Amino acid sequence: MIRYYKREGKLVTEVLDAEEASWINISAPFVTEELTKLSESRSIPLDYLTASLDIDERSRYEVEDDVKLIVLNTPLLNQDEDSTKPIYITAPIGIILTPDHIVTISLLDNPILSSFIENRIKNFKPSDEKMFVLQIFEQNVYAFLDCLKKLNLRRDLIEQELYNSSRNSELRQLHRIEKSLVYFVTSLSSNELLKLKIKRSDFLRIKEFEAHTDLFEDVIVDNSQALEMANVHTNILSSTTEVFASVVSNNLNEFIQRLTLITIILMVPTLVASFYGMNVNLPFMESEYAFYFIIFFSVILIVFLVWFFRRKKLI
Numbered sequence: 001m002i003r004y005y006k007r008e009g010k011l012v013t014e015v016l017d018a019e020e021a022s023w024i025n026i027s028a029p030f031v032t033e034e035l036t037k038l039s040e041s042r043s044i045p046l047d048y049l050t051a052s053l054d055i056d057e058r059s060r061y062e063v064e065d066d067v068k069l070i071v072l073n074t075p076l077l078n079q080d081e082d083s084t085k086p087i088y089i090t091a092p093i094g095i096i097l098t099p100d101h102i103v104t105i106s107l108l109d110n111p112i113l114s115s116f117i118e119n120r121i122k123n124f125k126p127s128d129e130k131m132f133v134l135q136i137f138e139q140n141v142y143a144f145l146d147c148l149k150k151l152n153l154r155r156d157l158i159e160q161e162l163y164n165s166s167r168n169s170e171l172r173q174l175h176r177i178e179k180s181l182v183y184f185v186t187s188l189s190s191n192e193l194l195k196l197k198i199k200r201s202d203f204l205r206i207k208e209f210e211a212h213t214d215l216f217e218d219v220i221v222d223n224s225q226a227l228e229m230a231n232v233h234t235n236i237l238s239s240t241t242e243v244f245a246s247v248v249s250n251n252l253n254e255f256i257q258r259l260t261l262i263t264i265i266l267m268v269p270t271l272v273a274s275f276y277g278m279n280v281n282l283p284f285m286e287s288e289y290a291f292y293f294i295i296f297f298s299v300i301l302i303v304f305l306v307w308f309f310r311r312k313k314l315i
Contacts, residue, residue: 002026002034005117007125012117018042018101023126025113026105042098043067052094053107059092059190061203068097068203070133072194073187074112074140075147078180083172086179087154088147090187093140095133102129104136112139130204134215137195141222144188148229151177155237162244174241181234188227195220261314265305269298 004021005012015021018041026035026049039046048069051057061070073090093110096103104113113136115121121135155177158170198204199216206212276282276294284290 001028001030002038005126007127010119012119012124012126021126022101022129023116023132024101024103025117026103027109027113028107038103042101042103044096044098044103045069048094048096049103049105052092052105055089055091055107057092059187059194061194061198063203066099070095070097070194070198070203072136072140073191074110075143075184075187076108076110083169083176085176086183087151087176088180088183090183093136095136097129097133102126102132112136112143115139130206130209130212131215133204134206134212134219137219138215138222140191141219141226144184144226145222145229147180148184148226148233151180152233155233155240159240171244174237178234178237178241181230181237184230185227185234188223188230192220192223192227195223257314261309265302265309268301268305272298272301 003025004015004018005023005025006015006021007013012023018024024038024042026038035049036046038044039049043065044067045064048064048067051069052071057071057073059071059073061068063069071092071094073092075088076091078085078087078089091106091108091110093113094103094105096105106113116124116135116139121139124132124135126132155174158173158177162170195216199220204212204216206216272294276285276290284293287293
């Protein structure tokens with residue numbers, strides 16, 4: 001679906017004519033013919049429009065004639081609730097700068113672009129393409145930070161549940177969080193390299209604009225902070241997983257030890273009863289109280305063994 005937007009007063013409104021628009025947004029569903037037609041009418045290389053449709057596309061930029069392409073990875077909530085899938089994934093946004101328009105394209109519905117469409121971004125002007133790109137960078141970093149906070153909160157809640165009971169469902173949730181963090185670390189690293197290259201080469205031509213350069217510096221710093229947070233959360237989760245693995249192993253060892261001690265305690269009276277079940281001469285066999293003696297002697301042995309093991313702090 002191809003939509004056209006421009007700013008009217010304080011609002012960003014949708015228009016029907018591409019000539020009136022400053023911003024062209026392409027989102028699913030769409031067909032290849034639409035992209036081909038837009039490529040021919042706006043002199044945009046077709047591969048610029050299709051680059052961000054690959055979910056595994058890395059963050060990068062390139063330029064051909066007067067058309068510039070920026071591919072930026074963004075966080076998205078995974079719609080697949082499978083317990084083996086990550087909670088969050090990353091998907092690229094394609095940002096294409098032409099002499100007359102700025103074009104954005106995404107394979108999946110992206111909340112970052114939706115925030116611009118819904119007029120939730122202050123001082124947003126589609127006609128100022130340089131500031132528009134920087135604001136997309138800024139909102140993307142904020143989205144990563146927000147997702148990281150939610151993942152960390154979710155990890156804390158799962159840890160509290162694991163302290164009470166080590167169930168497989170909580171462990172699977174931790175694994176989903178770990179997968180999400182792997183996506184985030186990879187994408188944030190790629191985005192950071194992209195922004196540093198853009199800054200070094202002045203790809204957006206913003207060196208002469210103080211407001212733009214200051215915003216770009218802030219975005220780079222925030223992206224570094226988000227990357228550091230993702231690495232910290234990853235390390236914490238890894239150590240947490242190792243600790244709980246050790247706890248589970250220790251609990252299993254204690255359980256096996258207790259079963260072994262119980263087996264030993266029960267084996268002694270069983271041995272006594274087995275001896276008296278043989279056809280041999282043993283003390284008290286002829287007594288009418290032989291049965292009670294065997295029971296009493298077995299109980300004494302059990303009490304002694306329990307006392308002995310408790311003294312050794314084995315039970």
